[in-house]
Amino acid sequence: MTVSRGLEGVVANSTRLSDVIGDKGQLIYCGYDINELAGKVSYKEVVYLLWHRKLPNRKELDTFVRELRGERQLPEPVIDFLKSAPRDAEPMDVMRTAISMLGLYDPDMGKEATPEINRHRAVSITAKIGVIAAYFHRARNGKSLPPVRDDLTEAEHFLYLMCGEPQSKEASDTLDIAFILHADHGMNASTFSARVTISTLSDFYSAITAAIGTLKGPLHGGANEGVIHMLEEIGSVDKVDAYIEKALAEKKKIMGIGHRVYKTLDPRAPHLRAMAIKLSEKLGDPKWIKMSERIAQLMKEKKNLNANVDFYSATVYYSLGIPTDLFTPIFAIARCSGWCAQVLEQLEDNRLYRPLSEYVGEPIGKKVVPIDERP
Numbered sequence: 120m121t122v123s124r125g126l127e128g129v130v131a132n133s134t135r136l137s138d139v140i141g142d143k144g145q146l147i148y149c150g151y152d153i154n155e156l157a158g159k160v161s162y163k164e165v166v167y168l169l170w171h172r173k174l175p176n177r178k179e180l181d182t183f184v185r186e187l188r189g190e191r192q193l194p195e196p197v198i199d200f201l202k203s204a205p206r207d208a209e210p211m212d213v214m215r216t217a218i219s220m221l222g223l224y225d226p227d228m229g230k231e232a233t234p235e236i237n238r239h240r241a242v243s244i245t246a247k248i249g250v251i252a253a254y255f256h257r258a259r260n261g262k263s264l265p266p267v268r269d270d271l272t273e274a275e276h277f278l279y280l281m282c283g284e285p286q287s288k289e290a291s292d293t294l295d296i297a298f299i300l301h302a303d304h305g306m307n308a309s310t311f312s313a314r315v316t317i318s319t320l321s322d323f324y325s326a327i328t329a330a331i332g333t334l335k336g337p338l339h340g341g342a343n344e345g346v347i348h349m350l351e352e353i354g355s356v357d358k359v360d361a362y363i364e365k366a367l368a369e370k371k372k373i374m375g376i377g378h379r380v381y382k383t384l385d386p387r388a389p390h391l392r393a394m395a396i397k398l399s400e401k402l403g404d405p406k407w408i409k410m411s412e413r414i415a416q417l418m419k420e421k422k423n424l425n426a427n428v429d430f431y432s433a434t435v436y437y438s439l440g441i442p443t444d445l446f447t448p449i450f451a452i453a454r455c456s457g458w459c460a461q462v463l464e465q466l467e468d469n470r471l472y473r474p475l476s477e478y479v480g481e482p483i484g485k486k487v488v489p490i491d492e493r494p
């Protein structure tokens with residue numbers, strides 16, 4: 120029996136959705152290199168691509184957008200929950216709970232989950248997840264919840280709800296590209312969770328809830344928040360070298376660096392780096408990007424590790440004025456489209472995930488000692 124710790128190198132299924140080519144540093148969505156998509160298509164086209172495995176024509180996109188934007192309104196009990204959740208709760212925990220709650224108010228919940236019902240759930244969850252994050256953020260700050268709108272893109276709508284008014288085109292275009300870059304990523308941990316959950320023929324809401332719980336960890340989507348905490352702790356460019364040296368000596372992980380599959384550059388990182396540089400220059404505060412560049416350089420020199428998607432996305436979101444604890448929820452908003460695509464694909468040809476484990480406990484043959492005689 121060969122154990123692969125962390126399932127490294129194990130091929131768990133086939134997919135037509137995305138491919139992470141680790142040695143070449145390539146990410147492919149349904150045949151398109153991410154570098155071909157970023158900047159040429161919008162996030163909504165990428166969602167359509169992942170769900171239909173083709174880019175939409177104008178008519179298909181218009182129909183799809185109408186459908187998606189028509190599903191933004193949250194059920195009242197979910198809004199009440201967002202208003203009454205503890206103000207200091209972690210937004211990822213609130214998002215996980217609210218997505219799970221949506222299942223309670225799905226009128227089709229008692230019925231057999233047909234492909235049509237599941238597709239409708241994909242649309243509904245993808246349309247609502249950003250509203251959930253933004254509404255909780257408003258509510259915890261004692262602010263009113265703006266009504267949902269159907270004339271804004273996903274990125275525009277999230278920023279509008281979070282800030283209470285539409286934001287600049289530059290801000291929403293930046294977020295739209297970040298959404299594209301985060302939409303899907305092969306058999307990453309949260310996608311695997313979603314697939315495992317739906318493979319038991321559980322329900323769509325449970326699968327996405329499991330994925331959110333998995334994404335929040337600091338070794339996965341939570342790393343982007345860790346990057347900002349690290350930059351704040353370091354404080355200035357001249358302190359970077361000493362910080363990294365000490366962290367490595369103490370065998371601490373540097374957030375936003377390294378990757379299980381990419382052994383060369385994460386192809387999403389250069390896009391985010393370019394956006395981070397542009398935004399930092401505009402803000403007139405190049406400190407964050409300078410610190411980031413030095414950290415990336417040192418980690419390459421000392422450990423031959425590269426920056427990953429979370430490293431520069433942190434500075435991008437920070438520069439857009441987004442609060443740090445919404446970074447991982449933003450990742451979840453974008454990845455939700457990929458999770459839904461993967462869940463739908465799993466259901467097309469389902470087989471229960473049921474790996475083995477190597478037993479390394481005590482050998483068989485122990486006898487039960489009556490409870491009162493046990494030491």
Ligand SMILES: CC(C)(COP(=O)(O)OP(=O)(O)OC[C@H]1O[C@@H](n2cnc3c(N)ncnc32)[C@H](O)[C@@H]1OP(=O)(O)O)[C@@H](O)C(=O)NCCC(=O)NCCS
Pocket residue numbers: 125337338339340342371372373374375376377378379380422424427428429
């Ligand atoms: C992503 C990650 C979990 C992949 O890790 P993995 O494939 O399990 O690799 P390991 O954790 O076993 O690390 C392998 C080696 O690289 C080192 N390493 C990997 N990432 C590191 C990091 N971010 N900082 C410092 N050292 C790191 C490990 O210490 C280990 O070194 P060693 O062999 O000398 O003990 C890991 O790189 C990491 O924890 N990165 C920080 C969190 C992060 O940015 N996550 C987002 C991923 S998109």
